[in-house]
Amino acid sequence: MAIVQVAVAAPLAEVFDYLLPSQEADCALGQRVLVPFGRSRRVGMIVARKERSSIAPERLKAIECCLDREPLLGAEDLALIRWAADYYRCPPGEAIFSALPARLRRPVPSAPAPSDDAVPFEPAPSPTLNAEQQAAIAAVHEAQGFQCFLLDGVTGSGKTEVYIRLISAALERGRQVLVLVPEIGLTPQLAERFAQRLDTERVVLHSGLTERERERGWQRAARGQARLILGTRSAIFTPLPDLGLVIVDEEHDVSLKQQDGFRYSARDLAVRRAQIRDCPVLLGSATPSLETLRNAERGRYRHLHLRRRAGGAEPPRFLVVDVRSQHLITGLSHALLTRMTTVIEAGNQVLLFLNRRGFAPVLTCHDCGWISVCLHCDARMTLHRDRGLLICHHCGDQRTLPVHCPECESPDLRPLGQGTERVEDSLRQRFPGIPLARIDRDSTRRKGDLERLLAAAREGAYPLLLGTQMLAKGHHLPGVTLVGILDLDHGLYGSDFRATERMAQLLIQVAGRAGRAEQPGTVMLQTRHPDHPLLIRLLRQGYGAFADAALAERAEAALPPFSFQALVRADSRVAQRALDFLREARARVLALDAGPVQVWGPAPASMERRAGRFRAQLLLQCAQRAPLHALIDRLLPSLRALSNTRTVRWSLDIDPQESL
Template sequence: MQVSAPAPNTVYRVRVAVPVYLYDCFDYSLSFEQYQQAQIGARVAISFGRQNLIGVITDKLAPDAPLDPSIKLKAITELLDDQAILDGKVLSLLTWASQYYQFPIGEVIQSALPALLRQGKPYNLLARTWKLLDDDAESKIKRSERQQEAYKVLKLHPSGTAENLLNLAGVETATLKALEKKGICECVLDAQDFSPMPVSMAQMPLTANPDQKKAIESILKARKKYQAFLLDGLTGSGKTEVYLQVMQDVLKQGKQVLVLVPEIGLTPQTISRFQSRFHCNIALLHSGLNDSKRLQAWQAAQTGKASIILGTRSAIFTPLPNLGLIVLDEEHDLSFKQQEGFRYHARDIALYRGHLEQCPVVLGSATPSIDSYALVQNGKMSCLELNQRAGSALMPKIHILDLKVAQKQHGISQMLLEEMKKRLDKKEQVLVFLNRRGYAPVLICESCAWQAKCPHCDANFTVHRTPYQHLHCHHCGTIHRMPSHCPQCSHTELKSIGMGTAKVEDSLNELFPDYDVIRVDRDSTSRVGSWQKIYDKIQKSEPAILLGTQMLAKGHHFPYVTLGAILDIDSGLLSVDFRATERTAQLVVQVAGRAGRGERKGDVYLQTLRPEHPLLNTLVQEDYRQFAKQTLKERQAALMPPFRYAALIRCESKDQKLNTDFLQQHAQLLRQNSEHSVDIWGPIPAPMERKAGRYQSHMVLLSADRARLHFYIRHWWLNMLHQKPSTMKLSLDIDPQELS
């Protein structure tokens, strides 16, 4: 909004979203000159209470807009951006997300900005370019394989190349700095170049089979409008090839493609596929980047320089001037749901963004969520099925091992061990899944049955043996030394019970001393670059046992794995969460999907004490789609999501009675105000009642009418926040995915 000349006594105002836990935007005054320069979507430095904060302008109020003379406005401290850094569509998306998830708009907008911009740092960072100084330095780097590889890459670009491109090629910044110390290369700082790089094909597409061809044609018909597609493809059926061929057409039109994956671990193989197919600028956005690299990638996306944007959950909010396609790979994955603070679901945000941008959205999975199947059933999404594995690969066969009667070594069925030995002897790889890291989940006294429990949580300590022997609570992070004797009876015989990945690793090393055991969990991949090294090792065609947690089961392509095993399937069958069977079925199919992706047949073994469980029999005798159909019918009969809409109130304090009384009081108010159109379950203690020294209580709200549920929650929730004791913490989770 431009004004030609300042009017006398006029107060010029902008509305600012402030990063505080308040549900309103706030008006600030500014000079006429600043008002002329101010842009909606730009950052401003402001004073709020006693804090100096960075806000974002959400509106420029007209000079003649009514103003209460009793209100004394604060002036903005500084305009930080000449241009908007968040465009109108992204601001609309963030505003909708704030309203839908009932979370403060200032906090929502902050979550969409890179850390350096949230801190008020300048938008324009200098680009780092590395140039070779010594083209005959092989003798100086004989001992370092990494430096040798980096040196070879630098020699290919004698005039210099950008640091982010070197990083994408696998050259780490630390390696470049090591070469710089030896005088082999230097770092030059230049102004950022945001001009788009032309897109060209690096490799011709593969020949699509009939199912793939049908899917590609269906998506491309919708490329200039919003339409949502569920790409429901068997593991190894070529979903990525469908993405690539659709992307090829979209990129050819000069449009950008946003691809979301659930975890950082999936980005190396995904970016490798993209780089081998397309010559173009690819921006990576995930939490593993340092602040300056994340800002550079965000800028490349926001300016249109990057044609492909590959990221995890939060990348869905990245401003993209030419967005033409959104892809969510492994759409069923729980990692797409933010579980703290602003509890959004990237899948639902993606669908709304596609609607705003008028572009297609493709959700891909071998095990689609029950929620997505319901959207297909309701006609809100089109289902495209891929029923044939790529090449000659066959679906693996699932076998159930009854642990009640099986002979076992180290908790592993003898039959499974024999099958593993056969595969390893044939130079094949074996994948063993156990969703429990550490050495053992229980430490017990053999004399009096005392157990090592966390003093702050209703949970046992987990025994860890690396980097030293200790007890670790995986819920609150408390770490204790390993006791030398029982604190209850002073007995010195303390026994580790149960299996964690570290203990299974020891057992497998003992049972298979001639083969590598490669462990993949949060402990083994905590260092920067460690997952990439493990992944590269797995890709070599050498016999090995891959042992890990959820990280190992998520969409990876392991061509040499022919046998998969889940050591403890029962934990997923006993949960109080109504979604537990869905997650367990997805896990079984995803682990099975890692086996037999090459030319050799795959098998999957499930160890269980409940071989008669109907879920297991459905998966063995039929398939995941049949399980999903049954589950949809059961959810509909029970009036559970997705056939009713849910919200979860989490309440925590140091007094469980305080939680219960407070929630009961407000539950009664909601029942009266909503005329009993909202079902209220609870308050009840959370599945883990005490965590980190505080008591947790839950209350679940359900309604068949989403709009009505949101309407009644809105004012009631604000009232709860205003009335809660200062020692109590409350959170609201719209469409909760977990009840823990």
């Protein structure tokens, strides 16, 4: 009997050998099987065939049955997932089964191939490419096999147009194309643009679909029926037999990194996938991550520029509003309000950006000083007046809005600061009769809300747009000529070393919504730190100059991308336990002789208690990747042993994007 290696759907570091009974002899790589496992049965996937096993033949168990008639994953798909599982230290079975549509994680047979639906196609006219767009396209066309490109194009420079041309050419060559975007909210707009221009079978894959829809799309992609696949990060694992081009839009966005369970970077895996496939990959952004810029600088990625806005639109003009010692009206300066009036009277649109939802970030008692703290987190509960609730944005806990102070019974409770709900309130009073759309997670809770609001916003239905980053990213809103940024200051002095990078990206992305059509745009940035050197550089010289300076700072401090990191996070219900666990982990690292790997911490998280658990982290860092990863391999067994005896949860994050 043949021997196969099976990855079982469970958090186990190993894969297991099984016998393949003769009635299942043609069961192959990438097919799911049902196997006896301990006293139960589990679903698994065949990941290799073997000549012999190190386990004595009489002790080998046989698989019970094969669940699929054809492989669900091809050899390359498996290679990618297993590479990712190794690199990110995720158990192979967990990685493989989290890459499958949810239903196929259970012991059910896979469905037959879904049929195609033909859609009538009326191509929309395509613009004449400018010289920079042409050069970018030509560069990618010249690629022989694998090559990674950075498409670094200012907002509104026509990156999407470049994608469309490259996709079209790849489709004509008979290839499939995978396009990744960081957020669901960006899929409808892009899908719509693709639908107008590309006559091909498309699927969209994201977490907002039902299990059925997702499985169907996945199957059509896997069987080569769908030729263009547009999806959020987990779509990186979709099997694509004819893959010929990978595109990652907004490659700088943290949402491309999975932050729990199988913690992978879809962007980095896109590059790896293209390498395995030997095809080109294009990373696009107006604000590339410092990691990607560094790779371009080192010549590993080819840097393509689109320096001008397409179709003759002007870059937006920045005005800094120094709000120190100014009287603000619910967070808005007089200068901003005045200009808003002018823009609205001229029949254009204003977009206001405030990255804080709810009515106010805290409720206080004016008599005794009580504040609305969360019982489970080291955080304040946000006042949501519309819903009559205090909500903790960290653990989700809700309380009905108190009428009297819970401490002193005073009725004088006051909201402090403002969120989008409060700004909306104030604007409706100040601009009566002017249609306003607030776009944030609260105002778009039902399916289709966001799409509807954005479509109406694009049509110019709302002279006033107000929103969080949901509204800021990637949307083309041609009527917007004024963008007001109410408060980004926390990003200038954040505790995470990436805080300024994120602030700069968000600022440029939000600003990029202004003046994308005929009318020029203005961006008013309210700040209490108008003299901050990085801010000045960003506004006067642009993102590229900012990134150069930020990279120089990172080099100086030996931080990523000039070093590599891994973060061990731990949490426990009892204070100190997580820290104690990490102290021991640190001792183990030192006992292993860490060599060039530096060990920082452990330190409590900046918000230590969250959802009733105390959190801490231990950082490992090294100028080279190899010694760090070698150390981790030696460390993991002892971490697993350590945690067995404790009530501590822990995880390992390779190339972490966020500290706690």
